[in-house]
Amino acid sequence: MKKLIIEGKRELTGTIKISGAKNSIVALIPATILSDGKCTIYNVPNISDVHRLIDMLKILKVKVKFENETLYIDSTNSINAEIPEEHATKLRASYYFMGALLSKYKHSEISYPGGCSIGARPIDLHINGFNKLGATTKIEDNKYKITAKKLVGTDIFLDIASVGATINLMLAAVKAKGITHIYNAAKEPEIVNVSSFLSSMGAKIYGAGTGEITIEGVDKLGDGIVEVIPDRIEAGTYLMIGSLLGKNLVIEGIVKEHLGSVITKLKEAGCDLEIKGSTININKVKNLKAVNVKTLVYPGFPTDLGQPMSALLTQCEGESFFEENIYENRMRHIKHLNAMGAKIKLFDRSAIITGKTPLKGRNVVATDLRAGAAMLVAGMIAEGTTVISNIEHILRGYENIVEKLSQVGASVKIMEE
Numbered sequence: 001m002k003k004l005i006i007e008g009k010r011e012l013t014g015t016i017k018i019s020g021a022k023n024s025i026v027a028l029i030p031a032t033i034l035s036d037g038k039c040t041i042y043n044v045p046n047i048s049d050v051h052r053l054i055d056m057l058k059i060l061k062v063k064v065k066f067e068n069e070t071l072y073i074d075s076t077n078s079i080n081a082e083i084p085e086e087h088a089t090k091l092r093a094s095y096y097f098m099g100a101l102l103s104k105y106k107h108s109e110i111s112y113p114g115g116c117s118i119g120a121r122p123i124d125l126h127i128n129g130f131n132k133l134g135a136t137t138k139i140e141d142n143k144y145k146i147t148a149k150k151l152v153g154t155d156i157f158l159d160i161a162s163v164g165a166t167i168n169l170m171l172a173a174v175k176a177k178g179i180t181h182i183y184n185a186a187k188e189p190e191i192v193n194v195s196s197f198l199s200s201m202g203a204k205i206y207g208a209g210t211g212e213i214t215i216e217g218v219d220k221l222g223d224g225i226v227e228v229i230p231d232r233i234e235a236g237t238y239l240m241i242g243s244l245l246g247k248n249l250v251i252e253g254i255v256k257e258h259l260g261s262v263i264t265k266l267k268e269a270g271c272d273l274e275i276k277g278s279t280i281n282i283n284k285v286k287n288l289k290a291v292n293v294k295t296l297v298y299p300g301f302p303t304d305l306g307q308p309m310s311a312l313l314t315q316c317e318g319e320s321f322f323e324e325n326i327y328e329n330r331m332r333h334i335k336h337l338n339a340m341g342a343k344i345k346l347f348d349r350s351a352i353i354t355g356k357t358p359l360k361g362r363n364v365v366a367t368d369l370r371a372g373a374a375m376l377v378a379g380m381i382a383e384g385t386t387v388i389s390n391i392e393h394i395l396r397g398y399e400n401i402v403e404k405l406s407q408v409g410a411s412v413k414i415m416e417e
């Protein structure tokens with residue numbers, strides 16, 4: 001197991017370049033098997049989830065080359081094969097192979113997906129949607145076996161605007177016979193990224209990024225090309241760290257529209273952010289003000305930034321109210337923040353955070369990816385040394401985190417346990 005050692009309170013100056021979005025690339029890679037040809041994906045982050053998914057492509061005999069942040073993928077001779085447990089359980093996004101394999105081969109066999117333990121995270125909406133398109137799903141020895149004689153376009157209404165279900169059903173519907181409407185679709189930017197990739201292969205998809213997506217099935221999908229959008233969650237995390245420690249800190253390569261709710265909220269707290277095209281200049285501010293944060297589906301405040309934001313709220317004068325509305329178990333970082341000196345009263349899925357409290361470095365644990373990000377924010381501003389264990393979680397979603405932070409003046413290093 002690896003640990004992150006942080007010496008807090010370092011002033012940060014310089015430029016941090018944002019990488020391609022984890023939650024885009026983990027869908028774009030499975031989508032490549034829908035092509036009967038070759039795909040090129042630019043701006044690919046070098047994170048462990050990408051390597052896990054490349055392993056799965058290789059099981060399907062897809063040829064993959066990953067160099068200079070670019071994936072060259074050749075699915076010409078791909079086959080259908082079961083994605084075994086030791087792979088599927090490594091990350092939640094393995095479930096995108098369900099929609100892609102079902103779409104291409106009318107059959108997929110995948111073990112239960114993995115993913116951060118932030119709630120039950122069922123996939124009923126995915127399965128119900130596949131079945132509405134004409135598939136039959138059986139669960140046998142921890143595997144989903146999904147088969148369809150043929151897939152026929154239909155209307156699908158999602159009970160929850162689920163990111164994963166929206167993407168998975170787009171993958172399943174692009175080669176179905178006829179028209180599919182997905183209502184109450186998720187609007188996250190990653191969905192638009194996947195939609196444009198599928199369109200580059202010849203898919204007919206309209207309305208991605210809105211609550212209603214229309215898909216006209218096609219028989220064949222050819223070569224595909226796409227650039228991964230910048231990671232708005234990585235960017236938001238560094239914006240929060242910069243708001244506490246930055247001195248002319250520049251976050252480069254963002255899409256400001258993807259960060260609307262986050263920038264608005266940080267400015268409401270008094271953060272000094274100056275947007276210039278695709279960069280944001282940040283300077284730390286002494287007296288940040290308490291604000292209320294409720295996580296919602298896009299374009300609301302993203303659930304993935306709720307945990308790091310709660311660490312920032314410990315440094316805001318007054319009582320902040322923080323509420324997590326997407327997952328039922330995404331508050332496990334609170335006890336570690338309190339152990340560092342924060343003053344947080346925790347209720348079921350909400351918390352009252354009283355600031356400003358000085359934080360003291362200590363040994364903490366990353367219970368999941370974004371809880372790890374919360375520990376990172378806290379450790380960066382704490383007095384003394386913070387040691388974060390289980391940082392494999394963090395390394396899944398933050399490319400080159402030690403290099404990016406060290407080069408702007410942070411004292412962070414990885415220690416093998």
Ligand code: EPZ
Nearest residue numbers: 023093121122123124125126160162163164304326327369
């Ligand atoms: C994606 O997860 C992201 N992961 C998550 O990021 C992100 O938090 C989430 O979207 C919401 O934005 C990836 O893209 C790999 P959902 P996903 O389906 O698709 C419930 C991170 O830190 N639900 O939108 O799994 C579900 O339990 C990760 O990068 C059902 O009930 O999220 C949750 O409460 C964490 N049934 C809510 O909907 C379903 O069939 C939203 O989930 C599907 C979801």
